[in-house]
Amino acid sequence: MFKKILVANRGEIALRIMQTCREMGISTVAVYSTVDAESIHVRYADEAVCIGPALSRESYLNIPRLIAAAEVTNADAIHPGYGFLAENAEFADVCASANIKFIGPTAEMINRMGDKNTAKSTMIAAGVPVVPGSPGLVTDLKEAVETAKKTGYPVIIKPTAGGGGKGMRVVHEESQIEKALNTARSEAEQAFGNSGVYIEKFLENPRHVEIQIMSDQHGNTIHLGERDCTVQRRHQKLIEETPSPAVNDALRKKMGDAAVAAASAINYEGAGTIEFLLDRHQNFYFMEMNTRIQVEHPVTEERYDVDIVKEQILAASGESLEGRQFTPRGHSIECRINAEDPEHMFRPSPGKLQVFHTPGGHGVRVDSHCYASYVVPSNYDSMIAKLIVTAHTREEAIARMSRALDEFIVVGIKTTIPFQKQVMHDTVFQSGEFDTSFLDTFRFEK
Incomplete structure (x- = not known):
């Protein structure tokens, strides 16, 4: 069993994880940005390390600083919680390279299921029902139009990375598809650093x-x-x-x-x-x-x-x-x-x-x-x-x-x-x- 777990998150989920660790007799390390210095998870943990300013990419999304915090406190595992780096394959891989257990799936598993297009292919192979749509990423307008016709309107354009509704666009007719495709790609690139999108049948009111x-x-x-x-x-x-x-x-x-x-x-x-x-x-x-x-x-x-x-x-x-x-x-x-x-x-x-x-x-x-x-x-x-x-x-x-x-x-x-x-x-x-x-x-x- 682990002796010390660094919780690479903030707020209620960080506190929630630490409560279980305390019951299991496992020491905890909190990380926090400067704006979170007075957060309860910082006070509750056995140790706490400030990892940067309020901006997420300079603190909770900063992999080198998180690994450094784990190493300096001798943490033998990292729990990512949800959000931030919880589904980041690179983070899981870096943890493994540093001989720190990532409490979650491996980088390979995250990659296979985190990319929605790859996940869909994996589910088809496993016999799991999937929404009809493009067999892979849609690369140009012509392919998007042909896929939408074959699938049947309405369709939804989705980013292959990320979640939370960002980059999604519902299209009801062919005249809307070019604008929707460009907008979806742009939003996906800005939000997730990946402009890849695919098309699915839009299930109305499921x-x-x-x-x-x-x-x-x-x-x-x-x-x-x-x-x-x-x-x-x-x-x-x-x-x-x-x-x-x-x-x-x-x-x-x-x-x-x-x-x-x-x-x-x-x-x-x-x-x-x-x-x-x-x-x-x-x-x-x-x-x-x-x-x-x-x-x-x-x-x-x-x-x-x-x-x-x-x-x-x-x-x-x-x-x-x-x-x-x-x-x-x-x-x-x-x-x-x-x-x-x-x-x-x-x-x-x-x-x-x-x-x-x-x-x-x-x-x-x-x-x-x-x-x-x-x-x-x-x-x-x-x-x-x-x-x-x-x-x-x-x-x-x-x-x-x-x-x-x-x-x-x-x-x-x-x-x-x-x-x-x-x-x-x-x-x-x-x-x-x-x-x-x-x-x-x-x-x-x-």
């Missing part, structure tokens, strides 16, 4: 359902059910739940088997997520694989009574999953609490937290790095907390979440809490009969 998998170094892979991430705004997830109200036992088995096959196809190691699109006819299609822990992992943890971070560390240290069983119970929902103003198009709302009071009670969990007087910086992601509830049924979980949101008090900045309160009371959300267009028609009442 559900976004993902499967949590865990793999060890001995060829064993299991899945921990599905998470429904359909409530999104501009491809950004806002509310997640498990189980999905759209998935029955038979479909769950099919999707779970497909996810296990996907991970097994690349001899995967660690925690990962296979993301699917689910249409109204219960057909599902591989969308992408996230080769890291997800923001929404707590809903799976609560439903399956499992510490996924601990499982990551165990897998990285060589422990086997053989014979392990995890039994689901109840229903869990997560709301991402963001420092954003829903009254003004969800614009960022950084600033000082004058009051920060979190809810409690049975079945309520809050993952956060914030506290009263903490200053939410404008330099990073706007999420300040994750609120997770668990109950026997979906109806009870919605009621519990509504109650917990009422008790969550944040003064000093705007947050998404009022918006999420309204979603919990929305009859369409309560029915479970919604798709990714849900927020297109949802009207936030000021």
